[in-house]
């Protein structure tokens with residue numbers, strides 16, 4: 001399944017603006033009933049047979065997370081109509097887990113695409129600074145989390161950037177945009193000059209205005225100190241920070257790219 005599939009589905013339903021993306025209506029039309037309930041063993045579940053399915057969503061999670069989980073289960077359903085019985089763990093569902101070739105990853109790609117389809121997201125994101133302030137504005141329109149929206153911004157690649165997540169100061173995952181050379185890897189542990197480090201230590205959201213950083217605060221690469229990047233960071237859970245890095249000045253990208 002590729003991203004176009006979700007876009008075609010939305011276009012079939014006549015979706016022409018973010019506010020029209022009614023996942024529950026789409027699920028219902030696809031034969032799926034949704035139940036929001038307490039779930040202990042997993043984050044979301046789908047049980048389907050023939051043309052009908054029941055999707056259960058953990059109602060104690062954040063509304064944006066519930067929405068992503070619904071989109072994820074819908075991805076399983078449209079891909080595997082027939083006999084299906086899946087319980088999806090919290091760790092299986094997430095916008096940063098879409099690069100692998102398996103059913104969970106494929107359901108995550110579908111979810112990102114149906115929540116923020118390129119044909120609606122791309123024009124709204126054009127020329128907007130690669131910061132969490134932009135992610136917040138777009139996230140409000142698309143009903144998506146700051147992290148999911150930031151990832152979409154980076155993957156679209158209007159500007160070169162990267163999303164990096166740290167837990168207790170240690171790198172958990174990082175996803176670069178399409179124009180960021182692989183040699184530019186994020187530091188394995190948060191630098192104490194970074195805004196993310198201050199957030200982690202404070203344990204509370206601080207001023208999240210963009211900060212111009214020396215690139216070596218974030219990037220583990222020779223000569224990084226000669227370049228800059230723009231950091232915005234947020235605290236998403238206790239000890240967990242997500243940073244959006246933007247090579248507003250693209251000199252570091254140019255310096256490491258083959259001539």
Ligand SMILES: [Zn+2]
Nearest residue numbers: 088092104107
């Ligand atoms: Zn799943």
